[in-house]
Amino acid sequence: MLKTLIGRELLDNLMTFRFAAVLLITLLLVVANTVVLIKDYEQRLESYNTSVQTHHKEIQEKETYSAGEVEVDRPPNPLSIFNVGLDKRLGNEIWIAHNNVPTLWEARMNASDNPYLNILSSIDIVFIFEVVLSLMALLFAYDALAGEREQGTLRLVLTHPVRRGHILLAKYISAMLCLLVPLLLSLILAMLLLTTTTTISMGADDFGRIGGIVLTSIAYLSVFYLIGLFISAVTQRTGTALMLAMFVWGALVLVYPNLILAIIRSSDIPEAKAVSAFNEIKQVWDEFDRERKHFLATDAFPGEDPTFNINGMGFFYEHFPENRLTLLYLYNSMMTFGELDEKFEEEVPHAQNYFQYLIPSTINTAERAWLIRKQALEDTLVRKSNMKRTLLKFSPVGMYDAATQAWAGTDLKGVRDFFDAVRHYRQTVIDYFYNKNAFASRKWFAADEGAADWRTLPAFSFKRSGVEINAKRALPDLFLLLTMNLFLFMMIFLVFIKSEV
């Protein structure tokens, strides 16, 4: 019986104009945009590769260890084609130095792109599904019950010994089958385009992630179909059902996400918690500075001059850059000379002695400041933006977006993985300095007796987290979507059972 019902519904849906129209428009949009998105990704990849090469060359050319700020690049994520998330927006170039534990807030954009292009908005494949598929699901659902009721066919069907639950199930299954056609077909076309481009190499993990995105898309589609079915079940006329469905769509997809973010947009003024953390960090560095000055005052060299009167072709600077919003405060200093006059030979041991003390002390202070900063950043900036993400999840669009970002690895956690790797790499660089005994060496600030040796410096490499990590991050939202499905289905069932025909 169920089979007959499904067959009938399926035929009804497939033969409609809306099915053909939706199929056509989805395919068109997905294919056109995938081509654009692939081009965009290729461009970003190229600029990443150039940047990596430039940075590698730059560091090899540094003559002293002190001048060697290692720069590291963030590769573009190929799955940003599906959901771009934060991948394109956050910085993709960061410096690593002994005096700061780097975070994503210190990252910069490598200079290859035109920043004025930022005012043009761009879309990704998930956005197309988000808008078109939800609209389509509602269009398939609004007259499913109300229409049959109006035409009287519902009464006809119910005169047969059919369970009402079966009717619902048949309608649901057949409509979902219909809706899957444009979704899967367009995805297959997108995958075809992706696999034919040579620049994008996908591993088994990536296919797993894409599978996750497909699964989430189906759950999202189903939520909107059920919302439409619910509206159809509670209204008597198709006209009313349609209007309600359209306005619900507008409210959930178009209005709510933007409205809620506009209302709680954060200001530039740091909160009290951030201010106190900043002061604490500043105190740590002030203490460091006092000790440093004390060291300078008490060492064998007269005066407190941190350059020990050494001068020549090169430069020296020291300052404390700060950013109260991102809680950045550190001691930044560099002294580097290509050649040293012989008259400074007496001062050199003093400087060596000073740097042998100063750099480990800076590293320690940076670690201490990082402990405070890490916690404070979590408590202020990260917490605030996570609260916004939670609020967005009151609309299925928010859940869908969050889950697909997690699968693609372009969500905040995915991007932060990179910066975890960067922090890890900083440790490697520092170990390298220790191994080379760089701080106590003359090469820290002067290159006259041979330049610094960067040849054996381990290269930075970043691997995106495995698919199981992505799954772990995506599952809560996927689970929410599924729960919503179940809840909606039960509601529809209850309403439909009780309704008069």
Added chain:
Amino acid sequence: MALLNITWRELYDNLNSLRFALATVLLLALMLTNAVVHLREHPVRMQKYRDAATQSVNTLTSRTDLYDLAQKGPGRLYKKPSPLRFCADGGDSLLPTLTDAASYFWSTNTSKSFWRMTYPSATPNLKNIDPDATQIDWAFVIGYVLSLIALLFTFDAVSGEREQGTLRLMLANPIPRHTVLIGKFLGAFISVNIPFVIAVLMNLLVISTSNAVHLGVDEWGRLGIIVGIALLYLCLFLALGLLVSACVKQSAVSLVILLLIWVSFVIFMPNTLASIASRFSPARSYDAFQEDRRQKRRAVLEAYYTQREKTEDPSKRMLIQSEYVTEDAMQDGRLRQAYLSERIAQVSQAQTITRISPVAIIQHLLEVFAGTGLERHLQFVDNVQLYDREYREFIADTERADPESPHIIGIRDGMSKKKVSPEAIPIFEDTLSLSKDFNAAAMDMLLLTLFVVVLLAGAYLAFVRVEV
């Protein structure tokens, strides 16, 4: 008379419908949020601008030495935030708010590099980890929500009546068909306008009663133009709805067609076309620009060295050096300006191509009249460049006015030692000109009107030929 009757009937039908109530609620919620957000953010923006601009002017007027003024330049120049930013955000937060007269490029014992205008670019989103969102401004409410509402009010205007058979009934009376169509159009126009106008008035009421935002005569005029444009845009979608409704037999099919047109033209077309078009004429990369700049500057420097070799006469050498200082600054300024134009041209070209989509047209029009977005930024850059010239002329005039000076601009000893009075120094003023705005908007207004006329004519033809 018949027209009035039909309009009344349509209006009455609509006012009692669910869609009218829902549209009112949606528009009111959006417009009130818009007003509240603007009141919260605009004063902060204004304060920031005023503080920064005052500081910059103070630094400038505190200089009394002509050489200082000529070498350091006018400092930072700030873009004045528009009080009408609630109408169209225009990605203003992603555009730079200042230009910087920088002079830190080199210094020797005898001279320093002169100032040139630099155009820093803004990437404020680098530190922003929040999820993306479209700004809720009038452009969003009108461009996306109002157009959807217009379609929802008209999709069944003809097809629905035909389905119910009331169309046949109506046309049995001696009423010309165009009267019926105009009546339907007017009815829908008025019934969409009621919630829209209420929402707009509430929005303006909230904004104008607050002390935080001051709207002058000019701003009210601009608001009037913006509302007029919005109504024209509304007509476009009403005409589209009527056209499709007249062509199609069933309302359900009519709605599907309209929604798909809406989704592709309003939501996807601007984004996709912009992404494609921005690739056609990419600006040089920053590295390429720097390389070019380095080469050209080196050429000027080498020309200076060879010139200097030729003479031993110190006064002549001074003259040559002064020429170099000026040429170095002027050339670098020109190169930077050219690179800025290149970058902006890439974006504005991409924006031009998106004008096939009506939502891109209205977005642009609203930005122009609200004084935000790229068009406004171009005006700001124009203002800066005008001021740049004015400032240089001021330096040259002051120098000429002093008969005791040797008139060698670029060298401290070669310039007038007279104190410059702070009142004489020209101050940068960022002004907006409505006539320039009209120029920028003319093309779009014509395009929008053309769309409306074509669609209305199409709807008329379709309705005349319709079989009942």
